[in-house]
Amino acid sequence: MSFKIITSNADETKALGKKLGSLLKSGDCVLLDGELGAGKTTFTQGIASALKIKGDVTSPTFVIAREHKSLTDGPNLVHVDAYRLNTLAEISHLDLVTDIEKAILVVEWGKGLVNDLVAEPVHIKIEHDKDDENKREFTINAPEQVIKGLL
DSSP, rough: OOEEEEESHHHHHHHHHHHHHHHHHOOOOEEEEEETSSHHHHHHHHHHHHHBSSOOOOOOOSSEEEEBBBBBSSOOEEEETTOOOOOHHHTTTTTTTHTTEEEEEEEETTTTSTTTSSSOEEEEEEOSSSSSSTTTEEEEEEEEHHHHHOO
């Protein structure tokens, strides 16, 4: 199932991420696709807020993957930047198959690379508005229960 939503600023982008984060459970995977500066990390910060993650969430560009611990009994957040990865084998070397069972996996630039790791990833494409730099259009493809929870 798919739907589109527009956010007008970073706070709304984080709020949308937080709403999605409240619907996620251990083993879920979110694939984020968008240009540099599209808001992928800002959206992930919203997810982290819902999961009550310890510390700040920053882009994992230079470390490829970061695991953020939950302050509660909830799942941890594994945040991956797959931009420099080319194959599923490279993703597998990050040992994400083990982590995904007890964490929420958010992968930037992961389309086509991690689809085999989970049955139904949430795929989100983020696009800049051509006329307003602060606006973002989110196209969300997810299982029906996730879409209903976002509406």
